[in-house]
Structure formats: structure tokens, C-alpha cells
Amino acid sequence: MKKIARASFFPVLAVMLALLIGAVLILIQGKNPVLAYGFLLQGALGNKGAIAETLVKATPLIFTGLAVTLAYRCGVFNIGAEGQLLLGALGATWAAIYLEVPAFLVLPVSLLAGFLAGGLWGAIPGYLKAKRGLNEIINTILLNYVAIQVVSYFVTGPMKEPPGYFPQSAQVPQAAWLDKILIGTRLHSGLILGLVFAAVVYYFLFHTTYGFSVRLVGTNRDAAEYGGINVPRNFVLAMLLSGGLAGLAGSVEILGVRHRLMNGIASGYGFDGIAVALLGNLHPVGVVIASVFFGVLRTGANTMQRAVGIPASVVGIIQALVIFFVVAAATLKDPSLLRLGRREKGEDKAC
Amino acid sequence: MVTSLLVMKGIVKRFPGLLANDNIDFEVAPGEVHALLGENGAGKSTLMNILSGLYVPDAGEILLRGKRVTITSPKEAIELGIGMVHQHFMLIPAMTAAENIILGLRSPKEPWLGLAEAETRIRALSERYGLSVNPRTKVSELSVGEQQRVELLKALYRDADLLILDEPTAVLTPEEAESLFAIIHRLAGEGATVIFISHKLKEVMRISDRVTILRHGRIIGTVVTAEATSAQLATMMVGREVLFEAFPKSGGGSTVMAVKNVTYVTAEGKKALEGVSFDLRESEVVGIAGVDGNGQSQLARIVTGLLPPASGRIELLGQDMTGKTADCFIRAGVAHIPEDRNKMGLSGDMSIAENLVFKSIDQPPFSSLKGFRLHHAQVREHALKLAGEYDIRSAGVNTFCRNLSGGNRQKVILARELSQTPVVLVAVHPTRGLDVGATDFIHRQIIDARDSGCAVLLISSDLDEVLRLSDRILCIYEGKIMAELSGKEPDLERIGLLMAGKGAEE
Incomplete structure (x- = not known):
């Protein structure tokens, strides 16, 4: 209990501060922040449909948040969940439409294809970091743009739907759809899958020796090497799994909501996954909670805009502030981050 | 004036x-x-x-x-x-x-x-x-x-x-x-x-x-x-101030590790080690005396598999280990107290319990299913046992290592390395920066390991430590072993000169 309170202190504080500054911004526009936030909550949680929509938005975030968490735990900063999500969406769509497998296998095979496509896309920067020492931050960011173009190529070319009017793929067969779990809403079983994967990632990180190695590499690379752990292999493994999880985000978005591949399908879920992971304290349980929070912001923003006349982009500012404060809190927890240079100097001269 | x-x-x-x-x-x-x-x-x-x-x-x-x-x-x-x-x-x-x-x-x-x-x-x-x-x-x-x-x-x-x-x-x-x-x-x-x-x-x-x-x-x-x-x-x-009582010296048994003609060249092209050869014997401490930066770091990494030598051979119990990975050295029973305990020996953001098992996590009883499933209960039990044996003082074995004092951190490392009953122990600056009590404790543990058969390579720039523990002393200067001296009543002046690069010929 105490542990939970300690773990959630800074994230909650960060959210509070972000909402407070958001309120000031709303005030500056001459609107009532209490009213605005009220409508935001109402739009996100006011009725069954709203709650369902919030969870629909939270579902891909759970996957991308887990993706960023897993890589981060290995000391790899994966900024490429957006691109891995797109590749996963592409892989899942392709498998669902073109692979000829028995009907009951279409869904699992599509998910697997999405996982693999995202995973291999993530393994590229993982491999480059492991074998060539190239910075994964830059490579994952750049591969996002490549992924956008790859999807664009497929939906305007090889996978364009038969009549060929729109840049989008054909609809995936119904057998590949994720079931609706709440009648009259868009909420689908991808949410359950997300929760299952949160449990799997938790088990992997904290109850397997592979997860142990990943965490050792992530907390101290030199100690891992000294402990006989193959550090490069862990980088590749972490990025493969991380990319795979992001790929699943894209897969469930396709198989649960959109049912076809088109441009712009990632809609920032990959980038928000970074925020979700950080706000969630890089822990699967935290990721789930943070995903729902971001789902609330995404869903409620429009209601707020309609009702009070505040641009929905205020929500974007709040999201950015949350990240800002979470990162600031990280330096509070470990003040040495603020004076890295001095500390290093002090350490090797002390003896 | x-x-x-x-x-x-x-x-x-x-x-x-x-x-x-x-x-x-x-x-x-x-x-x-x-x-x-x-x-x-x-x-x-x-x-x-x-x-x-x-x-x-x-x-x-x-x-x-x-x-x-x-x-x-x-x-x-x-x-x-x-x-x-x-x-x-x-x-x-x-x-x-x-x-x-x-x-x-x-x-x-x-x-x-x-x-x-x-x-x-x-x-x-x-x-x-x-x-x-x-x-x-x-x-x-x-x-x-x-x-x-x-x-x-x-x-x-x-x-x-x-x-x-x-x-x-x-x-x-x-x-x-x-x-x-x-x-x-x-x-x-x-x-x-x-x-x-x-x-x-x-x-x-x-x-x-x-x-x-x-x-x-x-x-x-x-x-x-x-x-x-x-x-x-x-x-x-x-100089020399006698702070501690001396330990009885040991004669040593059969050769456990043989280092043969090892050379290492740094990325800048400087020769860090040149033709280094020596044997480590059972139940014996070999001390490498020398001022820091004369090749000791590279030597420690080479004999633990962390760095492949440019040339030369490392043999362990008659088997060629040259070019094998650090993992192979660990499996073969080479323990290592590394030079920089914080940078290498421990992960500060992991618990004492986790740090105590990170070299043996894939083995029973800490994991099962061929090293897949981790058993927290066994890891914890092991930690509690070692914390008692090695007098590791903390708020509990789930404490992060970064919250420990230097002496306790070193005890965590020592406990992990010695609890595996190693064949060879490579100890680098094992007591650097520690207080008198922790230093004495660690020295005693090293001697105990020696007495139960372990071959110890002690690399230290603290001459008092080398003199106290070593049964044989090798002086290193600019990557070369200058001379070998007996650990019994060694000639201090000569060691001083050798460490400072003088008097190898005399």
C-alpha cells in the first residue's frame, strides 16, 4: 500500500499541476475552467457510450505504453512506437485480407502478423544500437517517417481497395474482427487483450530471468556485461518485443475499430505511448491507468470544445505539461540528474 | 631570500x-x-x-x-x-x-x-x-x-x-x-x-x-x-604504517590459472600490457603491486573474460579460455570484485537481493524451467542468509543498492562472488575508500577464501593491502611485470622503486 502511494505521488502531482496550468490557459481565454473541465469529464465519462469511447482510445495506448515501458526498462528509448504501430497495422491488415487460413485462425494469425511486423520494424534500430552503437532515439524517430510512407504506398498501391477510389485497403474479413464487448458502442475485445498483455509484460519483467536481464541491462549496462549478460542481444530482444507490442496497438485498432488500413491511422497513439509510459512510472499497472487518463483527455476534448468553445488543443497542451512535470519529478527523485557533470568529476577525484 | x-x-x-x-x-x-x-x-x-x-x-x-x-x-x-x-x-x-x-x-x-x-x-x-x-x-x-x-x-x-x-x-x-x-x-x-x-x-x-x-x-x-x-x-x-596484524602466509598448491605472454594495446595505440605471464595457484594470494594506470585495469578485465587480449593465452585448469566470453569465465568459477564497484559491480537501481544473484539467476534454486521462471522467495531467502553471513547492513534486502554505504555495497559484491565458491577470485582494489572495519572484514574474507582453496589475484594500488594479503607479489609498471617477490618479509624499498619504474635490473 505504501509502495503504491509512493509510486503514484509524482504522477498524480504532475497531472494536478498540468490541469492547474491548463485552467489558467482557459481563464486567459475568458472561459470558466471548472465548467470546461466539467464538460471534459462529462464527454469522457458521462454515459455508457462516452466511457466506451474513452476505453476505445485507451486500448492502443495500453499497447504503445507497454511498448515504450519494455524498451525503457532495457535502457532503450523507443520513440518509434508510432511507426511500429503503423507497420503492425499494415501486417495485420495484410494477413487478414490475403492469408488463406481457416476462419477461426484468421484473427490470431492477423494479430501475430501485426506483432511480427511491428517487432521487426523495432528490431532494426535495436540491431543498429547493439551492433553499430547507433543512437536508437534518432533511428526510431526517423523510421516513423519511413513507416508513414510505407503505409501510404500500400494503401495507394498494392493494397488499394478494388474499385480504387480512396487511398485505403479493402475491409478486413469479419472473421478477423475483434468482438464488440459492449452493445451499442465501439468498445471491442482489444481492451481485454491489452489488459492481458499488461499482465504478460509484468510477468516477463518481474518474474522471468529474461526480464531480470533486461532490467539489469537497463539499470546498469556495465554491471550486466560484468555479470556475463549478452548486452547487445538484450537490446535487440527488447526492441523486438517493444516493436511487437506497438505493432499490436496498430493491429487492434484495425481489427477492432477501423477494419481497414488507411493513412493517418496512428493518430499520435505511438507518441502518446511515451507519455503514458512515463506517467505510468514505467510499470504495466501504471501504464493501464495512465492510458485511461489519456483516453479521457482525448475523448473529452471535443465535448469541451463544443460546449465551452475552448479549442481542443488545450488538451494537447495539458498532455505536454503532464510529460513535462513527470520528467521534472524524475529529477526530483534523483537529484543527481541535475548535476551529472559535477557528480562525475567529484567521483573520480575523491579517492 | x-x-x-x-x-x-x-x-x-x-x-x-x-x-x-x-x-x-x-x-x-x-x-x-x-x-x-x-x-x-x-x-x-x-x-x-x-x-x-x-x-x-x-x-x-x-x-x-x-x-x-x-x-x-x-x-x-x-x-x-x-x-x-x-x-x-x-x-x-x-x-x-x-x-x-x-x-x-x-x-x-x-x-x-x-x-x-x-x-x-x-x-x-x-x-x-x-x-x-x-x-x-x-x-x-x-x-x-x-x-x-x-x-x-x-x-x-x-x-x-x-x-x-x-x-x-x-x-x-x-x-x-x-x-x-x-x-x-x-x-x-x-x-x-x-x-x-x-x-x-x-x-x-x-x-x-x-x-x-x-x-x-x-x-x-x-x-x-x-x-x-x-x-x-x-x-x-x-612508507608503511602497520595498521593490522599480519596473516600467516600460504605456500600454494597446483596451478589453477596460467596467464601466458599476454599483451594488450589500447585504442590509442598505447601498449597497456606487454608480455605478462604468471601462474595463480590453489590456496594462494598473488598480489599485483603497482600505481594505478599501469595496465592493472586491462589485466583484471582480461583474466575475467571482459576483454580479449591482443595476444597471449589464458588457461584455467589446463583449459584454454582465451577469447571466451565473460559468461564462460563466470561459469568456470572465476569470481571478480571489480575495480569500480558502483559502475560495474552493482546496479544501484536494483535491490540487494537482486544484486546478490545477478550472476546465477538462471540457475536453480533462483529460477526453474531452464532459467525462465524467477523464484522471488528463493532469491530473498538467499539474500537474507548472505546479509547475515557478510554483515550487510540495510533497511532490508529489498533496499536499492544505491542507498547503501560504500562498505555495505562492497560486502554485497563480496557475498555474491564468494557464495559461488569460486576457483579463482580476481579482487581489484577491494577496499578502496572503505573504513578500517570494513577493510579488515573484507581482508579476512579473502584470506578465508584462500584457505579453502581459492586462487586469489589481488590487484591493488594500496601497498599495505598487497603486503598484508599476498603470498607472492608481482610488481607492475607500464604494463610489464618488473619482478616477483615473496610475500614473506619483502624488501619495501625495492618494491617502492619497482612500482615507480626503477631498479628492475638490479
Whole structure:
């Protein structure tokens, strides 16, 4: 209990501060922040449909948040969940439409294809970091743009739907759809899958020796090497799994909501996954909670805009502030981050 | 009578668990080359860091040109004409020599950089002191010796007339060192004063006018170099205070590990190890005595599989281990107390329990299903047992290691390494920075391991430690084993000379 309170202190504080500054911004526009936030909550949680929509938005975030968490735990900063999500969406769509497998296998095979496509896309920067020492931050960011173009190529070319009017793929067969779990809403079983994967990632990180190695590499690379752990292999493994999880985000978005591949399908879920992971304290349980929070912001923003006349982009500012404060809190927890240079100097001269 | 340029009086500097400078009086005359001689950890660098504003002393005063000064930052030191050239250069590789030299200074013709004027001045300084460097060359394209000259120019450009060189030859090839000595003579000839930090007797004898010897944070004495002998300086440097009772020595059994003709060349092309050969025997401690930076780091990494040697062979129980991974060495029973416990030996953001098993996590009882499933209960039980045996004091075994004191951190490492009943234990600076109690405890554990059959390679720059524990002593200097001595009543003066690179032939 105490542990939970300690773990959630800074994230909650960060959210509070972000909402407070958001309120000031709303005030500056001459609107009532209490009213605005009220409508935001109402739009996100006011009725069954709203709650369902919030969870629909939270579902891909759970996957991308887990993706960023897993890589981060290995000391790899994966900024490429957006691109891995797109590749996963592409892989899942392709498998669902073109692979000829028995009907009951279409869904699992599509998910697997999405996982693999995202995973291999993530393994590229993982491999480059492991074998060539190239910075994964830059490579994952750049591969996002490549992924956008790859999807664009497929939906305007090889996978364009038969009549060929729109840049989008054909609809995936119904057998590949994720079931609706709440009648009259868009909420689908991808949410359950997300929760299952949160449990799997938790088990992997904290109850397997592979997860142990990943965490050792992530907390101290030199100690891992000294402990006989193959550090490069862990980088590749972490990025493969991380990319795979992001790929699943894209897969469930396709198989649960959109049912076809088109441009712009990632809609920032990959980038928000970074925020979700950080706000969630890089822990699967935290990721789930943070995903729902971001789902609330995404869903409620429009209601707020309609009702009070505040641009929905205020929500974007709040999201950015949350990240800002979470990162600031990280330096509070470990003040040495603020004076890295001095500390290093002090350490090797002390003896 | 010449008045002193610099007087440091009663300087005291404490670090947690360490008295680095204990009431130091130090005086430098203008225009002299003054060497500061002492082993690692003697307090030389601390004293000079105080002078250059990196540390603030806990007590004492500094008089410069007869005036009392307080130096609280490197900037103030530079304004007073004190320039320090650190062992690790502080240059930006992507910028040219001239750009590095003017970095941080106000240009006289802002907002323009005034690079041309700077280059003219740099060329003039180069000429005057014989520091040939092309100001337009990028630092990344300069040799190590040239980079050092850029550092010197940086200080001179800021009108420093008291130059502190912190072990300047450590990174240089012999040829580069020669030209550095020429430069130092020239600097002194032009009226600059040089403080030269070193632990190499040969250099000190060669270059300095006077020598001040430090040991364990205290001044042992200041002598005029011309009136002293190497042997005298060596004894002053090494000295010896008996703090602990001695252990009975052991004769050793059959050979466990054989190191054959091992050579290692660093990325900069410096020979870190040259033709190193020795045996480690059962129930025996072999101590490597030497001043830091003479190849010990590389040697420790090579015999634990963390670094492949450039040439030579490592045999363990008759089997060739050369080029095998660190994992293979661990499996074969080679334990390692690493040089830098925080950087390498532990993961500060993991718990004591996790740190105690990270080398054996894939084995029962800590995991099952071929090392897939982790068993927290067993890991915890193991930790509780070891915490008791090794007296690891903490708020509990789930405490993160970064919250432990240095002594307790080292005990975690020791417990992990010895609980696997190793065949070979490589212990590098096992008690560096620890208090007397922890030091004694760790020494006893090492001797216990020896007595139960373990072959121990002890690498330490603390000579007291080497003498106390070793059954045989090898002296290392510039990557070469200079001599082997028996651990029973070794000749201290000879070890001092060998460590400082003298007297191998005698």
C-alpha cells in the first residue's frame, strides 16, 4: 500500500499541476475552467457510450505504453512506437485480407502478423544500437517517417481497395474482427487483450530471468556485461518485443475499430505511448491507468470544445505539461540528474 | 631570500569516510618546477583541485604572492593566474585548437569571434614556449601529445603563470613525454612556475627542482631533487604504517590459472600490457603491486573474460579460455570484485537481493524451467542468509543498492562472488575508500577464501593491502611485470622503486 502511494505521488502531482496550468490557459481565454473541465469529464465519462469511447482510445495506448515501458526498462528509448504501430497495422491488415487460413485462425494469425511486423520494424534500430552503437532515439524517430510512407504506398498501391477510389485497403474479413464487448458502442475485445498483455509484460519483467536481464541491462549496462549478460542481444530482444507490442496497438485498432488500413491511422497513439509510459512510472499497472487518463483527455476534448468553445488543443497542451512535470519529478527523485557533470568529476577525484 | 609564490597552510579536506588532505602545508617558489609525489589516494589531486577551485577546503588558507586568497571556482583560479591541465583533457573534439582555446572567454570585439587575432596570439605563445600546434586543426585530428599542448596553451592564453600538470605523462608515449619535459623546461625558463603531479620517480628526478612527498593525505617532506636519491624518495612515498596484524602466509598448491605472454594495446595505440605471464595457484594470494594506470585495469578485465587480449593465452585448469566470453569465465568459477564497484559491480537501481544473484539467476534454486521462471522467495531467502553471513547492513534486502554505504555495497559484491565458491577470485582494489572495519572484514574474507582453496589475484594500488594479503607479489609498471617477490618479509624499498619504474635490473 505504501509502495503504491509512493509510486503514484509524482504522477498524480504532475497531472494536478498540468490541469492547474491548463485552467489558467482557459481563464486567459475568458472561459470558466471548472465548467470546461466539467464538460471534459462529462464527454469522457458521462454515459455508457462516452466511457466506451474513452476505453476505445485507451486500448492502443495500453499497447504503445507497454511498448515504450519494455524498451525503457532495457535502457532503450523507443520513440518509434508510432511507426511500429503503423507497420503492425499494415501486417495485420495484410494477413487478414490475403492469408488463406481457416476462419477461426484468421484473427490470431492477423494479430501475430501485426506483432511480427511491428517487432521487426523495432528490431532494426535495436540491431543498429547493439551492433553499430547507433543512437536508437534518432533511428526510431526517423523510421516513423519511413513507416508513414510505407503505409501510404500500400494503401495507394498494392493494397488499394478494388474499385480504387480512396487511398485505403479493402475491409478486413469479419472473421478477423475483434468482438464488440459492449452493445451499442465501439468498445471491442482489444481492451481485454491489452489488459492481458499488461499482465504478460509484468510477468516477463518481474518474474522471468529474461526480464531480470533486461532490467539489469537497463539499470546498469556495465554491471550486466560484468555479470556475463549478452548486452547487445538484450537490446535487440527488447526492441523486438517493444516493436511487437506497438505493432499490436496498430493491429487492434484495425481489427477492432477501423477494419481497414488507411493513412493517418496512428493518430499520435505511438507518441502518446511515451507519455503514458512515463506517467505510468514505467510499470504495466501504471501504464493501464495512465492510458485511461489519456483516453479521457482525448475523448473529452471535443465535448469541451463544443460546449465551452475552448479549442481542443488545450488538451494537447495539458498532455505536454503532464510529460513535462513527470520528467521534472524524475529529477526530483534523483537529484543527481541535475548535476551529472559535477557528480562525475567529484567521483573520480575523491579517492 | 626568495619569497614564495604560493603558500598553502593547514589545508584539510574530508570526503565521506576519507580524510583526503590532513593539515597540509605546501609552498612553491616562483619559477621552479615543483613535483608532488605520492601513491594513488595520497591526496595529490585533491590538493591541486583545491588550488584550482574545484574543491573548497574544510580548513586552511592559501596565500598567493603573499596575499591571502579564497578560490571557490576554476574561473577565480584562472583570474589569479592558476591554470590546471587535467589528466583527462577537457577539449571539444569537433572544434579547432584555437576555438577550444578561446572557448568561454569574451571576445575583445564582440559580437565577432575575433578568431584571427586569437590565432595570432596563439601562434606567438606557441613560438615563445615551444608548443607547436596548428591552431586551425580540429582537436579530433590531434595526437594526445598535441591535445595536451592545447590544454597548456589554453592556460597560458588566460595568462596563467602557475601551471598545474596532473600526471601529464600518464597518457603519453615515451617520445611525447620527452617533448613535454622540454616544454616544461622552457616554461620554467620563461618565468612560469610548474607544479607537476606524478608517481613516477624517474620523471620526478628528471624534471623537478624540488619534490614534496604526500602519503595518506599527509605531507611527508619537501626535498631539493638534486640532493635526494631515488631510493630515498621511494621510501618516503611508500612508507608503511602497520595498521593490522599480519596473516600467516600460504605456500600454494597446483596451478589453477596460467596467464601466458599476454599483451594488450589500447585504442590509442598505447601498449597497456606487454608480455605478462604468471601462474595463480590453489590456496594462494598473488598480489599485483603497482600505481594505478599501469595496465592493472586491462589485466583484471582480461583474466575475467571482459576483454580479449591482443595476444597471449589464458588457461584455467589446463583449459584454454582465451577469447571466451565473460559468461564462460563466470561459469568456470572465476569470481571478480571489480575495480569500480558502483559502475560495474552493482546496479544501484536494483535491490540487494537482486544484486546478490545477478550472476546465477538462471540457475536453480533462483529460477526453474531452464532459467525462465524467477523464484522471488528463493532469491530473498538467499539474500537474507548472505546479509547475515557478510554483515550487510540495510533497511532490508529489498533496499536499492544505491542507498547503501560504500562498505555495505562492497560486502554485497563480496557475498555474491564468494557464495559461488569460486576457483579463482580476481579482487581489484577491494577496499578502496572503505573504513578500517570494513577493510579488515573484507581482508579476512579473502584470506578465508584462500584457505579453502581459492586462487586469489589481488590487484591493488594500496601497498599495505598487497603486503598484508599476498603470498607472492608481482610488481607492475607500464604494463610489464618488473619482478616477483615473496610475500614473506619483502624488501619495501625495492618494491617502492619497482612500482615507480626503477631498479628492475638490479
